[in-house]
Amino acid sequence: MNIKESITKLSGVGAKRAENLATLGIETIEQLLGYYPFRYEDIQERKLAEIQDQEKVTIKGLVVSPAVLSRFGYKKSRLQFRMMQEHDVFAVSFFNQPYLKDKVEVSTEIAVYGKWDAKRKSLTGMKILAPKQEEDFAPIYSVNKAVRQATLIQLIKQGFEHYYDAIEENLPLSLIEKYRLLSRQEAMYAMHFPKDATEHHQAKRRVVFEEFFLFQMQLQQLKQKEKSESNGMAISYDVDALKAFTQQLPFELTGAQKRVTNEICRDLLSPNHMQRLLQGDVGSGKTVVAAIGLYATKTAGFQGALMVPTEILAQQHMESLQQLYEGFDIKVALLTGSTKVKERREILSQLASGEIDVLVGTHALIQEDVNFARLGFVITDEQHRFGVNQRKVLREKGLKPDVLFMTATPIPRTLAITAYGEMDVSIIDELPAGRIPVITRWVKPPQLEKVLEASLEELGKGHQMYVICPLIEESEMLDVQNAVTIFEELQDFYGDRYQVSLLHGKMKNQEKDAIMETFKNNESQILVSTTVIEVGVNVPNATMMIIIDADRFGLAQLHQLRGRVGRGAAASTCILVANPKNDTGKKRMQIMTETTNGFIVSEKDLELRGPGEVFGNRQSGLPEFATADLVADGHILEVAKIEAESILQQKGWEILPDYQPLVNYLGEQKEGQYFD
Structure with missing residues (x-):
């Protein structure tokens, strides 16, 4: 028995039904058992006295009046009757379900699930429940015309019956014990058929942690692989020349600017490939930090590039750099879509010969005919919609230069951890002296x-x-x-x-x-x-x-x-x-x-709008999680990241007995499943 087996192993699943299930992304037993409900209906029977207005509930009682069916409009109908629970009589209405009339008999006891209207003392019915209901929670799945709820539930029950023992653990026992998590078997079953709200909460907690943790393991391994391959270049800049440049700046750098400048310079010196995200609120002085990094690159005999999203911004960065570099031997050029043909030809020639030290521009910089003599450092500004794969394309251009991504859109921690998890993050969290809040x-x-x-x-x-x-x-x-x-x-x-x-x-x-x-x-x-x-x-x-x-x-x-x-x-x-x-x-x-704090604003924006809208769903590079929610479950994501990093820091962790279930599971997953 193996949960990787085809769904056709279950009775009642032929070629046609398998095709229908595939439209929901279900092709294996594992995908079926991991196809969790998007909500649950609480169908435990309730007393009238404890029900809130507009609450969806199950009420059990005696039918005390015959069901009357009235029709109105095209194919529209209303079925009405009265029920009694203890001494309270209330009205029940079903809309557009005329076939239920036969199920309603005077003096019989039935259970109706519906929405309670306290003012009218009436129930708008949704369904009549089967007499002996085993569970108090009914799972509701996202289905389509090809697959019905009842069919899916029956197949999931059959799947657990035959394959429950085949569900293997994929988390280390030490983590399961540390966070008191359910086993994978228990959690998968309880996600579909929880005994009560507490069991569902525990199951969801385990599933969310598992999803975030496995994602972080893949992401942190990607980060480690990038660094260990030493495929970057050491940019040994002239320390004295760089000091002379920073000392002549017309203002004192803030503590935060000094800190991130040191982080960037350390990366430049390292033979490992730099992938750093520089976050700074509006007006925090990222351009100066970029200028220092680009100047350091020039003193080591390398060229730098600064890529921005709009021509207005490119022009502005060009002017800022020229002002900052005044009196220093560094040649800056501007290349955008509207650069004249003759001027463009000249720039490309000087770039290829190494005469130009820093090239500022829009996406025109990464066109095929743009060739640098010795590109060492690329800074991209406001490219917060690049996904992991798009960033990879940029890194692989030319000589695998060091790359710094800058953004003035403060990114909430949970989004930074998932969308930029393979990068190191620097934050300028201090405004220059004299800036008066707006x-x-x-x-x-x-x-x-x-x-x-x-x-x-x-x-x-x-x-x-x-x-x-x-x-x-x-x-x-x-x-x-x-x-x-x-x-x-x-x-x-x-x-x-x-x-x-x-x-x-x-x-x-x-x-x-x-x-x-x-x-x-x-x-x-x-x-x-x-x-x-x-x-x-x-x-x-x-x-x-x-x-x-x-x-x-x-x-x-x-x-x-x-x-x-x-x-x-x-x-x-x-x-x-x-x-x-x-x-x-x-x-x-x-x-x-x-x-006026951009980081607080971004967190609130995330809470109000959700990650898809804040980041732009398709361009975001955000992974899609089946159950986990980046907003509601952000604290679990933080824990998962810490645990993944901690494991990967242990030498030879792959051969330790506790991690074998994890090693086996990661080995079975197609590489980069979150980064398609």
Whole structure:
């Protein structure tokens, strides 16, 4: 007996049924037994006195009136009768199940599962239960037209009957005892047919830990393999030259910047391949850290590359680096999709000859014809949607350079552990001295007029302002005022006093650049924009931001937008204009007014929206777990990671008796099952 056997080994499963089960991803006995319910119905019989309004319950009682069937509309019907439990009489209704009439006989006892309405003292029935119900919890599975619930339950019962003893343990006994986990056999069975809520909780706890732990074992082994292969290059930079460069910077590095710079420099010196994620909140000074790493690379005779998602950001990074490197012998070039053909040819030639030390650009950097003479260090900024495999492609370009991923989108711990588990993580958790936190206020749309009046005072001090809109064009589905309308309204409001400009995603790149240039130079004081300014735009003189229909944005996006102000010495304000329709929307507005800490914002965003939405499901590189939930079970994930790391740090762990079930199980799994 082996649970890896085909599902066709069970009686009643021929070719057609096997084909139908395959549509649910069930082809083996193991997949059948591991196909867990997505919820359970509590079918233990309850007394009327203890039932809450709108609760789904099972009520047992005596039928005291004949069942009356009435029909209305096309194929619609209602079956009504009365039941009595002890001395209480209540009404029962079934909709569109006329065939149940024969099961309802006066003076017989039946059990009905349904939703209780306390005010009307009535039950909207869902099903009539069989007389002798063994379990108190009925499993509900995700099925399709090809496979019925009853069929699936019958096959799962048959599977356990024949294969229960064939279920082998896959966790070390030491972990099972340490965390008081059920055995794999007990947990798999109780996930389908728990005796009570406590047993279900214990089964789920074991299954979630197992899922996270096996994932972490694979991920940490991948990380170890990368490091042990020493397939990187040691970048032996000039320590004195690097010290001279950091000492001439026009500001003192924060403690956090010094710490992460040391971590990056240590990785550069090591012959092992660097894979590091640098997280830093908006305005924490990641660009300076990147500049130091790139300068170190140049002093060792290697080239560096800085890849960013947008041309505006590439241009800005280019300018920042040129300022920081002023007076130092380091050549920086910019390569984007709109670089002219002649200029591009020249850049590619100088890159191949080694004349260019640092190349800044968009995805144009990883095109086939871009060849570096001696690429040693690649930094990618805001690429938090790269999955594990996409990061692998980048690492394998050229000479396997060291790679640093930077993000200003603080990633909640649970997502960082799963999406970036194969990387080392550095965090800049301190803002540079003198940065004044942005004051955030939430107002309703009718108060916008007052906000605009208040803006006159700010603009009167010579400062500038952003006005952010969620859409470019009118949409029938969304009643959002578009950027063009707001631009025209603001032109009317400010008249000749201040210059208003408009920026949106439909414009050509040159047009966008020209508008950004006029705003940077304070030739226009108010910039009406869609979210093209979300990442990296730096205008220190802008001290006010108004976000229209702020409830249309995610929390992380609002935090990114807010980070465009408060970049200079003056106090800044961000006004959220929104009238959220539900509690979640209101909660999001409150969170934004209560904290400017991006890590807190990201955690709250995760709680409210779930990992798929926060990270973008398909591009996220997030593994899909069958039972585990990254939000609700985050604490279990942390424990699983610690245990996996601890095992892998033991020399020769693979031959220790306690780990044999784990070694066998991992060996049977197709490599990288979570990283497809």
